[in-house]
Amino acid sequence: MIKDCLFCRSAIIEKHYRQAEKQTVCIADLGEHFSVGNLAKDDLSETGTPCILYGELFTTYGETISQIESRTNKTGGMVLSKKGDLLFPSSTTVDAVSLIAPSVINIDNVVLGGDMFGIHINSNFDAQYLSYFFNHIAKRRLAKYAKGSTIIHLHYADIEKAKLLLPCLKEQHRMAKCLVSLDNKINVETLSLNLLNNQKTYLLRHMFI
Template sequence: MVTHYSTNPHTIKAKIRDLGEAYSTMSMSKEQLTANGNPCIFYGELFTIYGCVVDEVKSRTHIEKGLSTLSRGRDLLFPASTTVDALSLIAPSALMEKDIILGGDMFAIKISQEYNPVYLSYYFNYIANKRLSKYAKGTTIIHLHYNEIANVVVELPSIEEQGKIVAAIQGYTTKLDIEEALLERILDLKQYLLRQMFI
């Protein structure tokens, strides 16, 4: 993607604040996660469960939707604090689904139609992460505030190119998932055959 930027004359320069509307999420503790109830995303899960894209919401809570912060669709979810390092905060997850309860120490940006939220997630995770990590502050607990990065200028390809890049990445990801599943089955078969040899 970096090569693409250096050779494509049709790039877009925009401040992060121009990508969409930012909003804060409600406070939530891990103890409010339940086995059933309304679908939710707790900020700690951005580190442990979700990658660049939230394909399936895993957690539930009994918090009522009317009393909570709900995703707006086409959102980028950024963790806002960590005890690890500043780089781990520049790792947003794209959430395309509306009305998912969001809670904990994170902020979200509802991405406008001029940009692809999934592309932007990959962009922040793999291209802009080192540059943006310098805006995170703290020692024991490191914080990232939206206002600190809102005026940072990013350089992006056209919306059409963003879509093509996402399609290519998702194609490779699907192929990798298939190959990993096949490898797992082959290893299981190998273990079975080895056991049969010693019966």
């Protein structure tokens, strides 16, 4: 069921995009670009300020960041998030397509660090929608701007002039609301499935005692 929901989500995004009226904008039009500070795994701690390492954009978070998993005591000279920022990983060893995986962060004052860059999305665009758009619609087209072989890099300067076709703000809002509701449903179902699997494991273990 969860796989079906994920497939359904992608289908919804693609169908809406095909049918929507679109306008041409450049990535530079989306908002103000910013860089982040240096942060490594060794800087993580049990307590401290919530933080995001760039690698977590691949391993921990999806299109939306609503809960922070890591903390750090390193705050001097660090860059803090603003709600609605779009965060892009800047390097990977996998492939260029997997590098086009930005997340929108819905929390203020989170320490951002490592090999990533961000965009403070302005009020003419819906940051939540843009996260889905980049991850599902523009992924392969923007991958051509990445550079490298063993380690693949993507910098803001590489993509700032890239042109996008985007629905109007009203349609972005409408679609983002629909997709967030679907993601919440998927998260609830995933949690329920994990609880049932744990219960199943527990019961099977005690059948043979």
